[in-house]
Amino acid sequence: MTRILVLIMGAMATVIFALVILVILPNSMLSDLKAPPQLKQPGQQELLGRQLYISNGCIYCHTQQVRDPVFTTDIHKGLGNRPSVPADYVYDAPHLLGTMRTGPDLFNVGTRLPDRNWHLLHLYQPRALVPWSIMPGFPFLFEHKPTAEAGDKVLDIPKPYAPSEGVVIISKEAEALVAYLISLQHNYPAPDSDALEEVQP
Amino acid sequence: MSTPVTSNPAQEESTVDHSKIKVSPEEMEAYDQSGRKPVLLGFFIAVVWLLIGTVLGDLSSFKFDRPDLLTEQAYLTFGRIRPAHLNVMVYGWASTAMFSVSLWLMPRLCRTPLRWGNLAVIGILVWTVGLGVGIALLLAGHGDGLEWLELDRQWADPLLVIGAAMVGASVWKTLAARNVHHLYVSIWYVAASYPWFLIIFLAGNMPFYKGVESAAVNWFYAHNALGLWLTTINLGLIYYLLPKIIGRPIYSYWLSLVGFWGLALFYALNGMHHLIGGPLPSWMIATSITASIMMIVPVVAVGINQHMTVVGRFGAMRYSPALTLAVIAAMSYTAVSLQGILTALVSVNRITHFTHWTIAHSHLGLYMFVTLSLFGGMYYILPRVLKKEWPSRRLVRAHILLVGGGMVLYIVALGIGGVLQGLSLLAPGEGFEASVSSAKPWLLLRSVSAVIISAGHLVFAYHAYLLAFTSRNSLTRHPPFYELKPVLVKKRVP
Numbered sequence: 001m002t003r004i005l006v007l008i009m010g011a012m013a014t015v016i017f018a019l020v021i022l023v024i025l026p027n028s029m030l031s032d033l034k035a036p037p038q039l040k041q042p043g044q045q046e047l048l049g050r051q052l053y054i055s056n057g058c059i060y061c062h063t064q065q066v067r068d069p070v071f072t073t074d075i076h077k078g079l080g081n082r083p084s085v086p087a088d089y090v091y092d093a094p095h096l097l098g099t100m101r102t103g104p105d106l107f108n109v110g111t112r113l114p115d116r117n118w119h120l121l122h123l124y125q126p127r128a129l130v131p132w133s134i135m136p137g138f139p140f141l142f143e144h145k146p147t148a149e150a151g152d153k154v155l156d157i158p159k160p161y162a163p164s165e166g167v168v169i170i171s172k173e174a175e176a177l178v179a180y181l182i183s184l185q186h187n188y189p190a191p192d193s194d195a196l197e198e199v200q201p
Numbered sequence: 202m203s204t205p206v207t208s209n210p211a212q213e214e215s216t217v218d219h220s221k222i223k224v225s226p227e228e229m230e231a232y233d234q235s236g237r238k239p240v241l242l243g244f245f246i247a248v249v250w251l252l253i254g255t256v257l258g259d260l261s262s263f264k265f266d267r268p269d270l271l272t273e274q275a276y277l278t279f280g281r282i283r284p285a286h287l288n289v290m291v292y293g294w295a296s297t298a299m300f301s302v303s304l305w306l307m308p309r310l311c312r313t314p315l316r317w318g319n320l321a322v323i324g325i326l327v328w329t330v331g332l333g334v335g336i337a338l339l340l341a342g343h344g345d346g347l348e349w350l351e352l353d354r355q356w357a358d359p360l361l362v363i364g365a366a367m368v369g370a371s372v373w374k375t376l377a378a379r380n381v382h383h384l385y386v387s388i389w390y391v392a393a394s395y396p397w398f399l400i401i402f403l404a405g406n407m408p409f410y411k412g413v414e415s416a417a418v419n420w421f422y423a424h425n426a427l428g429l430w431l432t433t434i435n436l437g438l439i440y441y442l443l444p445k446i447i448g449r450p451i452y453s454y455w456l457s458l459v460g461f462w463g464l465a466l467f468y469a470l471n472g473m474h475h476l477i478g479g480p481l482p483s484w485m486i487a488t489s490i491t492a493s494i495m496m497i498v499p500v501v502a503v504g505i506n507q508h509m510t511v512v513g514r515f516g517a518m519r520y521s522p523a524l525t526l527a528v529i530a531a532m533s534y535t536a537v538s539l540q541g542i543l544t545a546l547v548s549v550n551r552i553t554h555f556t557h558w559t560i561a562h563s564h565l566g567l568y569m570f571v572t573l574s575l576f577g578g579m580y581y582i583l584p585r586v587l588k589k590e591w592p593s594r595r596l597v598r599a600h601i602l603l604v605g606g607g608m609v610l611y612i613v614a615l616g617i618g619g620v621l622q623g624l625s626l627l628a629p630g631e632g633f634e635a636s637v638s639s640a641k642p643w644l645l646l647r648s649v650s651a652v653i654i655s656a657g658h659l660v661f662a663y664h665a666y667l668l669a670f671t672s673r674n675s676l677t678r679h680p681p682f683y684e685l686k687p688v689l690v691k692k693r694v695p
Contacts, residue, residue: 001383001384001389001458002382002383002384003384004376004377004384004392007384007388007389007392007393008392008393008396010462010465011393011396011397011465012396012400014462014465014466014469015396015397015400015401015425015429015465015469016400017466017469018421018425018469018470019400019401019404019421019469021470021488022417022418022421022470022472022473022485022488022489023404023414023417023418023421026413026414026417026481026482026485027410027414029482030412030413030414030482033412054344054346055281055342055343055344055346056275056278056280056281056342057278057279057280057281057283057284058280059280059346059348060279060280060283060284060348061279061280063555065478065479065480067477067478067479067554068478071478071547071548071551072478072551072627073626073627073628073629074478076629077629083478083480084479084480085480086412086413086480086481086482088480089411089412089413089416089480090411090412091411091412092411092412092415093410093411093412093415094345094346094347094410094415094419095347095411095412095413095415095416095419096346097413097416097476097479097480098555099348099475099554099555099559100555100556100559101555101556101626101636102265102557102637102640104633126268127268127269132634132637132638133268133637134265134268134637134641135268136264136268136269136272136278136279137268137269137272138272138278139272139273140272140273140274140275140278
């Protein structure tokens, strides 16, 4: 090659071609995707919880997707009753599909583990409930006080994991994160919107 | 003295005529010195980021073995340290070192002094400030939440875009002022990388994507950050170093062309193979799997081209740490690309997706290929810019053996651990616990390798410090391996 013009035009052409195929085209095809009626729009508290899910990097160990049963055992293993579809994610910005299952999938964690107190303790110290877990605890989402004040919600922690003195108070953040986790329930039947059929021939 | 630039049309067709251009050492030195400031600044900043990223990586690794390690503070939690490690290594270490590599390569390849060098200096500084702000915000809990795109789009990303654009402007201005007729293959890679990076980085950081589109854009960017930025500049560097050090032209001009345009066309479409089985329209994933398989064309083209350039002269690796590292990096590029193609096949992906195999794969790419190539580049470039030799043969050898050996252990350990984890995740009868416990010993082995690699980094940083800031060894007459002493081969050469 001797010409700069060939280089720059060719380089631009290839990357823009890919951009059109993988970004611009899907953007227009998926733009009229409608939320399934059973999918609840996240509330204030759940959105705060989702923000904490992002800022503490839960995504680096947990996925939120159930894959095609043709070549995976996701459904067999109880991650959901059907593969996840684009319409399940219409309220997600940014997406939290994830790429690692160092920890289990959370797409239906609210159905699988609906107990609020379980989640609170599990966030404080996962090994108090799951001895083989390698998940880090998130004690910074809780407040450590010498004694509980009026209105404080105290976290009940089993002996070896409780701090030697004082009490652990459930913060607004911990509650929000748990509310978000419990809101992750996608057990309704897959919506079959027109948009979906169009993009999945 | 130098011969005039050739304009014989018959010779233009082949890169072979580059080997016929004779450039005097004085002229070469003038090119090297024209970019002295930005090149040295970039390498200095890169090594600092390398050390920071090493600490972050080690800490992330140790947290797998000791999940209760440093959990009290939010900024030390795994979910913040790990993306900080990735961003520091990609944008701090690799990208900043790549700025220096580009700014050093362009004057030599275009046979003209570096243009707008001061702009490049400012660009590197702006980029570094942007990254520093982004990392601080990330650790404080303000990130964009997309892998590879965590840096805050409001406060960090604009500075990164401006910084990269400034360095890119210097690169392109130098290219525009070239005194050569034919553009050598390294120029294509290096020059094209800057507009590519800016386009994908801007596209990736746009705030208006939702749902699965957001995932598509995320992986469009993340894969291309590797393919059209980290890979391309390092391939450009390797294409320069291999023929330069062994004194033999690139094997085939046509294979270079196939390698370059094939990569540009197919790599850009690969991203969705990170979402196989996921909730995206299946044609998107099919497109990416197809493009991933097509990558075999440019990868094999580059692999053959570089192998045939070096073949028969592998012995020269004994004398040049830069060549040793460039050859390992080139082989790793082929290896990581073939592994990537393999991993994009559904039958393999069903096992390896969501496991530590992916982490092993990305380290084969980002470390064995990108980082070793940059180390090789620094071994070659720094003495020429600083006009003094690396002071210690022993430190060079220790560095190469530590990082090379450590990373082989890393990749093998996590690769095995990942497959075991994946098989367990797939086995219908096994609970989740099995996938955790099957990976555990391999994660511990990964931490061991992380310590070995870290030691290598400390050796390298110390050696670079000795080279740059002590004048004691400036009188070394020969490169460290000039007087033989094989690095990788036991047999003594007469």
